[in-house]
Amino acid sequence: MSNTKTIKLHFGMPVNAEVSTNGGQFGAPRDKGRRSHQGQDFKAPLGSTVMASESGIVVYSGTREGSITRTNYGETVVIDHTPEAGKNERHIYTLYAHLDNRNAYEGHEARKGEKIGISGNTGMMAYYKKLKQSFHLHFEVIDSQTELSWGYSFPTGNRQDPMDYLGLVTIIEYSLSEFGEKMFMV
Numbered sequence: 001m002s003n004t005k006t007i008k009l010h011f012g013m014p015v016n017a018e019v020s021t022n023g024g025q026f027g028a029p030r031d032k033g034r035r036s037h038q039g040q041d042f043k044a045p046l047g048s049t050v051m052a053s054e055s056g057i058v059v060y061s062g063t064r065e066g067s068i069t070r071t072n073y074g075e076t077v078v079i080d081h082t083p084e085a086g087k088n089e090r091h092i093y094t095l096y097a098h099l100d101n102r103n104a105y106e107g108h109e110a111r112k113g114e115k116i117g118i119s120g121n122t123g124m125m126a127y128y129k130k131l132k133q134s135f136h137l138h139f140e141v142i143d144s145q146t147e148l149s150w151g152y153s154f155p156t157g158n159r160q161d162p163m164d165y166l167g168l169v170t171i172i173e174y175s176l177s178e179f180g181e182k183m184f185m186v
């Protein structure tokens with residue numbers, strides 16, 4: 001018997017919309033270069049269906065409101081695509097932000113392609129909110145070597161370019177000594 005377990009993740013498009021290249025790509029400068037864009041934006045008009053990029057467990061569904069001077073995520077959903085992995089093993093999450101409405105509760109087992117919300121411009125700075133072009137889906141991939149907790153303060157770091165995951169197969173190998181801690185608790 002093998003002492004490793006392999007998981008294959010195949011991330012699909014979170015919305016049927018074009019990717020934004022003009023400042024909406026991963027790593028684009030923000031705040032005059034003091035930080036960089038942590039996700040990929042999609043040019044999704046208000047009300048577009050937002051889908052789970054891959055199957056997983058919804059670990060956050062809530063509101064992170066912005067202000068007049070600073071954009072935040074707004075209505076946000078986060079999915080853990082590696083819920084069976086242990087605390088000290090690799091976890092891959094996807095994050096969907098600025099939603100107009102969320103259709104997923106925490107703990108929900110989302111299937112790939114399932115509707116988890118509709119796109120909007122919540123959490124955007126008031127200035128941008130007035131502009132119709134501020135409607136878009138902000139999509140992040142968080143690829144972490146440990147489990148993260150999505151509570152009042154969100155974890156930072158571990159963001160990767162979503163374009164390196166979309167449409168591709170991501171393979172993760174776990175050693176069975178740690179893997180399955182949770183699996184066998186049911």
Ligand SMILES: [Zn+2]
Pocket residue numbers: 024037039040041137138139
């Ligand atoms: Zn964005």
